[in-house]
Amino acid sequence: MRLRLEARPAPSRAMLWLSPLLAALLAAVGGGVVFALLGHDPLVALGTLFLAPLSTLDGLTELGLKATPLLLCAIGIAVGVRANVWNIGAEGQLTMGAIAGGGIALAFGGEGRWWVLPLMLLAGAAGGAAWAAMPALLKTRFNAHEILTTLMLSYVAIQLLGWLVHGPWIDPEGFNFPQTRMFDDDALLPVLVEGSRLNAGFLLALLAVPLAWLLLSRTVTGFRLRTVGQAPEAARYAGFSATGAVWFSLVLSGALAGLAGVLEAAGPVGQLQPVMSPGYGFAAIIVAFMGRLHPFGILGASFLMALLYLGGEQLQVSLQLPIAVIGTIQGMLLFFLLGADVFIDQRLVVVRDARHA
Amino acid sequence: MPGMPDAFALVALLVATLRAATPLLLAGFGELVAERAGVLNLGVEGMMLVGAAAGFIATASTGNPLLGLAVAALAGALMALLFGVLTLTLRANQVACGLALTIFGVGLSALIGLPWQGTPITGLATVIWPNLDAAGPLAQQFMLLDPVVWLALATPALVGAFLYRTRRGLVVRAVGESHDVAHALGYSVLRVRYAAVVFGGAMAGLAGAYLSLVYTPMWTENMVAGRGWIALALVVFSAWKPAWLALGAVLFGLVTIAQFHAGAFGLDVSPHLLSMLPYLATVVVLVLISRDATRLKLNAPAALGKPFGAAG
Amino acid sequence: MSSGVAVSLPRGVLPPRLSLFGISKRYGAMLANDAVALNVAPGEIHALLGENGAGKSTLMKIVYGVIAPDAGEIAWEGETVQVADPNAARALGIGMVFQHFSLFETLTVAENIALGLGSRQGLAALTAEIRRTAAQYGLAVEPGRHVHHLSVGERQRVEILRCLLQRPKLLIMDEPTSVLMPQEADGLFVMLRRLAAEGCSVLYISHKLEEIRALCTAATVLRAGRVVARCDPRVETAESLAEMMMGGALARTHRPPAHAAGAPCLVVNRLTLPAGEPFGTTLRGIALELRAGEILGIAGVAGNGQKELLAALAGERRSAPGAVLLEGRPVGALGPAARRARGLAFIPEERLGRGAVAEYSLAENALLTRVDGVTAPRGLLDMRAVNALAARLIARFGVRCSGIAAQGRSLSGGNMQKFIVGREIDAGPRVLLAAHPTWGVDIGAALAIRQDLMDLAAAGAGVLVVSEDLDELLEIADRIAVLSGGRLSPPMPVAEATVERIGLLMGGAERMVHAPAA
Numbered sequence A: 001m002r003l004r005l006e007a008r009p010a011p012s013r014a015m016l017w018l019s020p021l022l023a024a025l026l027a028a029v030g031g032g033v034v035f036a037l038l039g040h041d042p043l044v045a046l047g048t049l050f051l052a053p054l055s056t057l058d059g060l061t062e063l064g065l066k067a068t069p070l071l072l073c074a075i076g077i078a079v080g081v082r083a084n085v086w087n088i089g090a091e092g093q094l095t096m097g098a099i100a101g102g103g104i105a106l107a108f109g110g111e112g113r114w115w116v117l118p119l120m121l122l123a124g125a126a127g128g129a130a131w132a133a134m135p136a137l138l139k140t141r142f143n144a145h146e147i148l149t150t151l152m153l154s155y156v157a158i159q160l161l162g163w164l165v166h167g168p169w170i171d172p173e174g175f176n177f178p179q180t181r182m183f184d185d186d187a188l189l190p191v192l193v194e195g196s197r198l199n200a201g202f203l204l205a206l207l208a209v210p211l212a213w214l215l216l217s218r219t220v221t222g223f224r225l226r227t228v229g230q231a232p233e234a235a236r237y238a239g240f241s242a243t244g245a246v247w248f249s250l251v252l253s254g255a256l257a258g259l260a261g262v263l264e265a266a267g268p269v270g271q272l273q274p275v276m277s278p279g280y281g282f283a284a285i286i287v288a289f290m291g292r293l294h295p296f297g298i299l300g301a302s303f304l305m306a307l308l309y310l311g312g313e314q315l316q317v318s319l320q321l322p323i324a325v326i327g328t329i330q331g332m333l334l335f336f337l338l339g340a341d342v343f344i345d346q347r348l349v350v351v352r353d354a355r356h357a
Numbered sequence B: 001m002p003g004m005p006d007a008f009a010l011v012a013l014l015v016a017t018l019r020a021a022t023p024l025l026l027a028g029f030g031e032l033v034a035e036r037a038g039v040l041n042l043g044v045e046g047m048m049l050v051g052a053a054a055g056f057i058a059t060a061s062t063g064n065p066l067l068g069l070a071v072a073a074l075a076g077a078l079m080a081l082l083f084g085v086l087t088l089t090l091r092a093n094q095v096a097c098g099l100a101l102t103i104f105g106v107g108l109s110a111l112i113g114l115p116w117q118g119t120p121i122t123g124l125a126t127v128i129w130p131n132l133d134a135a136g137p138l139a140q141q142f143m144l145l146d147p148v149v150w151l152a153l154a155t156p157a158l159v160g161a162f163l164y165r166t167r168r169g170l171v172v173r174a175v176g177e178s179h180d181v182a183h184a185l186g187y188s189v190l191r192v193r194y195a196a197v198v199f200g201g202a203m204a205g206l207a208g209a210y211l212s213l214v215y216t217p218m219w220t221e222n223m224v225a226g227r228g229w230i231a232l233a234l235v236v237f238s239a240w241k242p243a244w245l246a247l248g249a250v251l252f253g254l255v256t257i258a259q260f261h262a263g264a265f266g267l268d269v270s271p272h273l274l275s276m277l278p279y280l281a282t283v284v285v286l287v288l289i290s291r292d293a294t295r296l297k298l299n300a301p302a303a304l305g306k307p308f309g310a311a312g
Numbered sequence C: 001m002s003s004g005v006a007v008s009l010p011r012g013v014l015p016p017r018l019s020l021f022g023i024s025k026r027y028g029a030m031l032a033n034d035a036v037a038l039n040v041a042p043g044e045i046h047a048l049l050g051e052n053g054a055g056k057s058t059l060m061k062i063v064y065g066v067i068a069p070d071a072g073e074i075a076w077e078g079e080t081v082q083v084a085d086p087n088a089a090r091a092l093g094i095g096m097v098f099q100h101f102s103l104f105e106t107l108t109v110a111e112n113i114a115l116g117l118g119s120r121q122g123l124a125a126l127t128a129e130i131r132r133t134a135a136q137y138g139l140a141v142e143p144g145r146h147v148h149h150l151s152v153g154e155r156q157r158v159e160i161l162r163c164l165l166q167r168p169k170l171l172i173m174d175e176p177t178s179v180l181m182p183q184e185a186d187g188l189f190v191m192l193r194r195l196a197a198e199g200c201s202v203l204y205i206s207h208k209l210e211e212i213r214a215l216c217t218a219a220t221v222l223r224a225g226r227v228v229a230r231c232d233p234r235v236e237t238a239e240s241l242a243e244m245m246m247g248g249a250l251a252r253t254h255r256p257p258a259h260a261a262g263a264p265c266l267v268v269n270r271l272t273l274p275a276g277e278p279f280g281t282t283l284r285g286i287a288l289e290l291r292a293g294e295i296l297g298i299a300g301v302a303g304n305g306q307k308e309l310l311a312a313l314a315g316e317r318r319s320a321p322g323a324v325l326l327e328g329r330p331v332g333a334l335g336p337a338a339r340r341a342r343g344l345a346f347i348p349e350e351r352l353g354r355g356a357v358a359e360y361s362l363a364e365n366a367l368l369t370r371v372d373g374v375t376a377p378r379g380l381l382d383m384r385a386v387n388a389l390a391a392r393l394i395a396r397f398g399v400r401c402s403g404i405a406a407q408g409r410s411l412s413g414g415n416m417q418k419f420i421v422g423r424e425i426d427a428g429p430r431v432l433l434a435a436h437p438t439w440g441v442d443i444g445a446a447l448a449i450r451q452d453l454m455d456l457a458a459a460g461a462g463v464l465v466v467s468e469d470l471d472e473l474l475e476i477a478d479r480i481a482v483l484s485g486g487r488l489s490p491p492m493p494v495a496e497a498t499v500e501r502i503g504l505l506m507g508g509a510e511r512m513v514h515a516p517a518a
Helices: A013-037 A042-055 A057-082 A090-108 A116-142 A146-166 A201-218 A220-230 A232-238 A242-269 A280-290 A295-319 A324-345 B004-036 B044-062 B065-089 B094-116 B137-143 B147-165 B167-177 B179-184 B189-215 B227-237 B242-261 B271-290 B293-299 C056-063 C086-092 C109-117 C123-137 C152-164 C182-197 C209-215 C238-246 C306-314 C336-341 C362-367 C383-396 C413-426 C443-458 C470-476 C499-506
Strands: A002-007 A346-351 C018-027 C030-040 C045-049 C071-076 C079-081 C094-097 C170-174 C201-206 C218-223 C226-231 C264-273 C283-291 C295-299 C324-326 C344-347 C431-435 C462-466 C479-484
Touching: A013 A042, A013 A280, A013 A295, A013 A324, A042 A057, A042 A295, A057 A090, A057 A201, A057 A220, A057 A242, A057 A280, A057 A295, A090 A116, A090 A146, A090 A242, A090 A280, A116 A146, A116 A242, A116 B271, A146 A242, A146 B227, A146 B271, A201 A220, A201 A242, A201 A295, A220 A232, A220 A242, A232 A242, A232 C336, A242 A280, A280 A295, A280 A324, A280 B094, A295 A324, A324 A346, A324 B065, A324 B094, B004 B044, B004 B137, B004 B147, B004 B167, B004 B189, B004 B227, B004 B242, B044 B065, B044 B094, B044 B189, B044 B227, B065 B094, B065 B189, B147 B167, B147 B189, B147 B242, B167 B179, B167 B189, B167 C109, B179 B189, B189 B227, B227 B242, B227 B271, B242 B271, B271 B293, C018 C056, C030 C045, C030 C056, C030 C071, C030 C218, C030 C226, C045 C056, C045 C182, C045 C209, C045 C238, C056 C071, C056 C170, C056 C201, C086 C094, C094 C152, C109 C123, C109 C152, C123 C152, C123 C182, C152 C182, C170 C182, C182 C201, C182 C209, C182 C499, C201 C209, C209 C238, C218 C238, C226 C238, C264 C306, C264 C462, C283 C306, C283 C462, C295 C443, C295 C470, C295 C499, C306 C344, C306 C431, C306 C462, C336 C344, C344 C413, C362 C383, C362 C413, C383 C413, C413 C431, C413 C443, C431 C443, C443 C462, C443 C470, C462 C470, C479 C499
Parallel strands: C045 C201, C045 C218, C094 C170, C170 C201, C295 C462, C295 C479, C344 C431, C431 C462
Antiparallel strands: A002 A346, C018 C030, C018 C071, C071 C079, C218 C226, C264 C283, C264 C324
C-alpha cells in the first residue's frame, strides 16, 4: 500500500478557495513556531500580529493604506501571469512611478495648482508603464526572458532613486539627509478619514478590482490573454497575438505598479526617500497567487498581506521582534499555498500494489 | 623594472576578478546541472542568502570557516530539497516555487542573521603553499587566493567532465532532454532530478557563504544583492554549455570589479549609478544571447521546467 | 494465488516464453485492460490486434514494466515474475520498440543506445558493436550521428538496434509500420522473420490486417480492453479479422453522389518557406489547387513538411501575399484570424493544447475560433451567445459530454475531435484544412468525422486532408498528392492511386508520377 497523486477528473472548486485559507493557517502555525524559537509566547505574538491591528479604527485605516499598493501591484502581476507573462519587477516599476510622479510634484508643486495631483498620477502610471515596456520590448523583439529583465531593471530603478535623492533632487535644506523636500499640499492625496493616513488612493485601488475582473472575464482582450497564457499553441492556432499579450500585460501591470508608487509618494510618505516601499512589489507576487490570480480574490489577499505588514510593525514595537519575521512568514505563506494548490488538480489516493497483493 | 607596476596591477585586477567571479561560478554551475536535468530553480538568490547566513553563523560560533562552508552547502541543499518536494514530488509550478524559495530565503536569512550583524569573524585562510616567500610578487598574488576560488576555478572542468564524459552525466542530460523517454527506458527521473536540484542548492549555499565568509566578510541583510539572479542569467547566456558559463562568470566578475575601480580610473561617478552596472550588463547580455531564438531552443534542455508525472 | 509454476504443461514441452493472466488496468472511469490473458511461444511472431483505444499499448507497457497493472500476473518461461520497471524487463530479455517518445533528439545514436543498454561499456567499444550488429541484420545507421538528423525510418532502426544489442528473447513492436514507407516495411519484415528463426519471439502490435496476415503466425484480438478472439491470421481473411476486431460488420462512410469539381478555392503558387524551428522541414516550391466540392488528400510520412504546409496554409506562418490565394484573393501575408474571417477553417493535429484548451469549458473552447459580432459584439463577450453556440455544436455533432461547462480535458479523444470538427464545419467555411482528423479516435467517431468531411465537400466547400493513414485517404479523397522532403507531388485521381505508386512518391521518386501507368 502506498500513497499516490492522481489527477482529478475536474479541478476541485472547494480546494481552489480552501487552499489559501489552509496556507494562511499553516503559515500562522509556522509563524508560531518561529516565535517560540525566538523565545516568545506564540499566542501572544500571533495575537499581536493578526488581531491587534484590527481592533482600532486607526489600525483599520492603516490596513487600507497598506493594502492599496499591494492590491494595485498584485492585480497587474495576476493579469500578467494569466497571460504567462511573469512580471516580478513590480518593485522597480513602483519606484519609477514614484520618481516620475515625485518629479512632477517637485517641478510644478505650488499653491492653488489643482492640476498637479492628477498630472502626478498620470506621470506615475506612465513611469511604471515605461519601465515595464522595456522588458516587453526586450521580450518581443529580442526574446529576452521577462523574469530576469524585470527583476534586473528593478535593481536599476532602486539605484536610480538612490542617486536622485542623494544627488540632484536632495532637499537643500534637509541637513544632507538623502531625501527630497516635502511635497506641497496640492501635490498630496486627500485624506478619507479625518485624523488617519488613509487617502483617496485606496478608492482608486478598489476601482481597479471590478475593472480587472471585467477585463479578464468579459472581454475578448481578456480571453485572448488567458488563451495565450493557458495554451500558447491554441492561441497561435486561433490567431491571438502572443506579442500583443506580452505588451498589454506588461504595460498594464507596470502602469498599476507605477500608480502604486506615486500613491505612496503623494500619500503616506509625502516626499521621495531612498526606499519608497518595504517590498510591496515582491509581496504582491504572493498576494496575486493567494488571490487565485482573480481580482476579487486578490482584494482579500491584499488585506491579509497588509495585516501581516501592519502586525509586523506592532511586533517590532511591542515585542522588539525583527521585521524580518514578516519576510519569513510571507515566504512560508507562498510555499504552503503552492503546496496546497497541488490538490486542486490532483488528489491523494491509496493504492494497493497489485503485484504484492 | 619600469614595466613591473603595470603587470602587478593587471594581475591584481585578474585576482580580484576571479574572486568576484567565484560566487557566480559556484551558483551558476549548480544551476547548470539542475537545468540540464530539466529543473528550472529560480530560487538561487534565496538559497545563496540562506547559505551566506547559515555559513556565517556557523563560522562565527565555532571559529571554523571550513565548517561554515559545509553548513552553508547543507543549508542550500535543504532549501533545494524543499523546492524539490514541491516541484518534483508534488509537481507544483517551478517558476512560482522558485520565486517562493527566493522570497522565503530573503526573509529567513534576514531573520536568522539579524543577531550576527556586525559580528567580526576570521575569514578563510588561504592555501599554505610551500616556498611562498621564494615566489615572485606576481605568483604570490595567485598563491594568496583562498581554496574556494580554486574550487570554483576547477568547477567548469569537473562539471563538464561529469556531463560529457561519464555515464551518470549522460543520464542527467537524457532526463533533461525527455523525461518520458528516460522513464520508458527505466531511469528514475525523480531520483536524478532530486540529486541535480540538491547539488544546485549545495553549490548555491557555498556561493553565498563565499560572500559572507571570504569576500566581504561579514553578514548584512540581502547581501547577495542579485548575484543569484545574475547566475541564472549566465546559465541562459551560456546556452547550457560549461565553457561559456565559465567565460560569462569571469566576464561578470570583471564588470563587478570595474564598478569598484572606476574611481581609480579617474571617473567621478555616483556609486549608485555604478551599482547599476552588473544589472544593466545582465540585461544587455541576455538580449544579445536571446536574440537567436533558434540557438536557444536547440540548446535548452527540452524538458526544462516541465513537471514529470509518471503514469501508474 | 499460487506462484512459481503458473502453467501446467506436459513434460518435454517448452513453456510459453511469455504468459499473461488476468491483467487489468483502469484509468479513471476507463478500463484499459480487462482480465487479459495471452501466450507467446518461443520463436513465434504473435500479433496483438485491435482498434485504436482497444488497450494494446497499455498491455505492452505493462509487460515492459513502464506501467504497473492493477491486477494480474505475468509469467516468463513458465515462472511468475514481477516486472517492476523496464530494467527488470530488459534483464529478463524483453526489448521494446515504441511507437512514440523513445529517442533523445539531441544525443547521438551511440549515446541513445548506451542509455538503453544500461551496461558500463565504453562508447568506443559500443560503437564497434553497433556497427557489427547493424551489418548482421542489415540495419544501416551511423553511430556518431545526432538523432535529430535522422529520418523516421532510421530512428526506428536505432530503436531496433538498441533492443537487438541486448540479445532479446522477446521483441515488442508497437505499430512499427505506421511511420514507414511501404517499401521500408518489407525490409522490416525480412529482419523480423530472421529474428524469429533464430528463436526470438516477436509481439507485433498493429491494426493493419494485411501485414498481420503476411507476417504473423498467431494472433490475439483485443476489443475495448478484453480479449475477444485468438486465431492463426494466416488462415483468416482480412474481413474476418476486421470483424473480430470491431465486433460486427465493418461500417462504411456513405459517399455522396459524384459531382463535378468546382472552381479553385485554395491555390498555392510556388510556395517556398524555410523551416521555422530546429529540426523542421523546408517547403520547396509547393504548388496545389484545391477545388470547391472536392477532398484533396495529402499523403506522406510525418516530418516531411506536413506541419509546415498546414501552418503556411492556415496563416500561422506568413508568406508572400500571392503565394496563397483563397477564393482568388491573396492571403499569404494574413494571419489565422484574418484568413478565418475570409472563409478558411482548420482542424489541427493536436487536439488538447492546440485545437482546444484542456482547462477551458466547451463554451470557451467554442469561442476559440468563433470570436465574431455574435459572440463578442464591440469586444465584450456575450456569454449567452457563446453558450448557445457551444450547445448547438454539442447537439449537432453528437458530442458526448456533461454539458457546455465540461472541461476540454474531460472529453474522450473522439468526442473532443467531434467538437473541434463540428466547430470548424459549423463556421460554414469555403475551405477546410484537416490534419490527421481521425488519428487516435475510436472507430465510431472516426466514421462520423469522415462522413462530416465528405458532407462538407458535397455541400460545395473545398476540403484538404493531411493524413498518414493511406487507407483513410483512399476512402474519402477525390485526389491524392504526396508530400516528401518538403516537396509536393502533382495530385492523382484516387482511382489511379495505388499503395505502390504512393509508396514510391513517399520515397521521393517524383518523376515516376509522370510515367504512364504500366
